[in-house]
Amino acid sequence: MADNMTGSDRRDPTVIVDDAHVVYRIQQSATPGTGSPLASFKRLVTGTKPATMREVHAIKGVSFVAYKGEAVGLIGTNGSGKSTLLRAIAGLLPVERGAIYAAGQPSLLGVSAALMNDLPGERNVVLGCLAMGMSPAEVKSKTKDIIDFSGINERGDFSSLPMRTYSSGMGARLRFAIAAAKQHDVLLIDEALATGDAKFRRRSEQRVRDLRAQAGTVFLVSHSEQSIRDTCERAIWLESGLIRADGPTDDVLKEYEAYVKR
Amino acid sequence: MPQTAVADSETGLTLKELARRHGLSAAGKLPSLPEYTRQLWAYRHFIASYANAKVASSLGKTRLGVFWQVLTPLINAAVYYLIFGVILNTKSGVDNFVAYLCTGVFIFGFTQSTVSAGIQAITGNLGLIRALHFPRGSLPLAITMVEVRNTLASLAVLMVIVVGFGEPITLEWLLIVPIFLLQAVFNAGLALAGARLGSKIPDVRNLIPFVMRMWLYLSAVLYPVTRFTDHLSGWKLTLVEANPMLVFIDLMRHALMEDVPLAASPTVMWLEALAWTFVVGLGGYVYFWRGEKGYGRG
Numbered sequence: 324m325a326d327n328m329t330g331s332d333r334r335d336p337t338v339i340v341d342d343a344h345v346v347y348r349i350q351q352s353a354t355p356g357t358g359s360p361l362a363s364f365k366r367l368v369t370g371t372k373p374a375t376m377r378e379v380h381a382i383k384g385v386s387f388v389a390y391k392g393e394a395v396g397l398i399g400t401n402g403s404g405k406s407t408l409l410r411a412i413a414g415l416l417p418v419e420r421g422a423i424y425a426a427g428q429p430s431l432l433g434v435s436a437a438l439m440n441d442l443p444g445e446r447n448v449v450l451g452c453l454a455m456g457m458s459p460a461e462v463k464s465k466t467k468d469i470i471d472f473s474g475i476n477e478r479g480d481f482s483s484l485p486m487r488t489y490s491s492g493m494g495a496r497l498r499f500a501i502a503a504a505k506q507h508d509v510l511l512i513d514e515a516l517a518t519g520d521a522k523f524r525r526r527s528e529q530r531v532r533d534l535r536a537q538a539g540t541v542f543l544v545s546h547s548e549q550s551i552r553d554t555c556e557r558a559i560w561l562e563s564g565l566i567r568a569d570g571p572t573d574d575v576l577k578e579y580e581a582y583v584k585r
Numbered sequence: 586m587p588q589t590a591v592a593d594s595e596t597g598l599t600l601k602e603l604a605r606r607h608g609l610s611a612a613g614k615l616p617s618l619p620e621y622t623r624q625l626w627a628y629r630h631f632i633a634s635y636a637n638a639k640v641a642s643s644l645g646k647t648r649l650g651v652f653w654q655v656l657t658p659l660i661n662a663a664v665y666y667l668i669f670g671v672i673l674n675t676k677s678g679v680d681n682f683v684a685y686l687c688t689g690v691f692i693f694g695f696t697q698s699t700v701s702a703g704i705q706a707i708t709g710n711l712g713l714i715r716a717l718h719f720p721r722g723s724l725p726l727a728i729t730m731v732e733v734r735n736t737l738a739s740l741a742v743l744m745v746i747v748v749g750f751g752e753p754i755t756l757e758w759l760l761i762v763p764i765f766l767l768q769a770v771f772n773a774g775l776a777l778a779g780a781r782l783g784s785k786i787p788d789v790r791n792l793i794p795f796v797m798r799m800w801l802y803l804s805a806v807l808y809p810v811t812r813f814t815d816h817l818s819g820w821k822l823t824l825v826e827a828n829p830m831l832v833f834i835d836l837m838r839h840a841l842m843e844d845v846p847l848a849a850s851p852t853v854m855w856l857e858a859l860a861w862t863f864v865v866g867l868g869g870y871v872y873f874w875r876g877e878k879g880y881g882r883g
Binding site: 450 | 599600601603604607608609610611627628630631634635638641642645646712713714715716717718719878879881
């Protein structure tokens, strides 16, 4: 049980997931036998569902409550539904059944979050901050901090170069720095801490702790057990779209390790 | 069974009640129309800066950069001048055919490029949409802003061309401003509607070139509007003349040039322009808003 956690503000739920199901509907490009114009036409006339449409039941009824000030690590093998769950909490994927409630607007921070690659880092910082709803004055005062935090200027003036010239680590660091600049009620982090070097990882773990201290809730998806152990005191283990375990990080990780080694 | 609902055992509340008690809102709930408008207004700085970024990144890799904004309409006009002014020497009953033609081409181009960019406003920005939360209407509106900026440059070029071909500058030129504003709102409505349509049915993108070409021929861009009055009558003529692009183009020609044949009296055309702007602008906005929570999925 997750009850052995302390803290007076623990009674304030920030995210409630109530028996949520998420189903992906995927329009595939043609497979043999369905790709001919005649076959498409036949489908249109007979009104049958395209054979190229497939459904993937990614989350099969998940329920939990996350509280203010908690950092929750999501673990599970590849394809277990961790990222899908984050995207559903962020409101970017609809739930098929059940419901997800959140305090304020959860923000998802993923490594795949694309900004404008042809523009310099600086302008992407401004754009990203405005897209998160900051005022122009706020953006101005924060731009320098964000660039310093991301550390992209450590090897010369990279912030004025287009983002397409950045290494993947630098890009991910900048994106993390932008998202972490805002005070989020609920911050969802998808593998972001895994990129970047050891120095940046330490800095970002510190930032995650700060964000939590400022009374938000942080969800972290990572394959690095160390970064889960370092930042989260609660862990939820997902397997094939179902919760296998939910509780203190050490207990859950022990179970998970035993499962993975088997 | 692992402990799923912590709250249950302690207070006997269902998760739904717990959420309500603490004022949590369901993810993916559609905001009301006034609320959505307020959100969009709060994001006006983002819209402007996104439009700037879009222009900068599309021209950033070229050597001439922003100069292309002026160069593109100039080349465009030069092509039409070469074909119709020099090679064919078309008159078609219009005194100043090159000015007449260029006005049509530029004004139609405004709507054409807004529509084709608007269709991809959502599908072309999935990365941004899946990463950050902002009212999605910002994207088609920013795209409209980009086209407004491009068209302002074209309009400047157009005025030079029109004067160069012997039209006087009159007080009526002041009408350019309201016509342009009406068309911009009309285009924003089209971009919003197109963005939702394009995200729902990707196939639409393949049809747009044909739709736009059909619209081009129906809007009397390449020939005088009198062609329609000469060959059509009754409800067919009424239908053709109600075409909003025909209205915008004719109004602009009327403002910029002396002695142009019009499809109807200016008063009627102004009323038509107002009606079209209202219907398409508001309709497109409401249609886009209805789909707000569905963008970026799949």
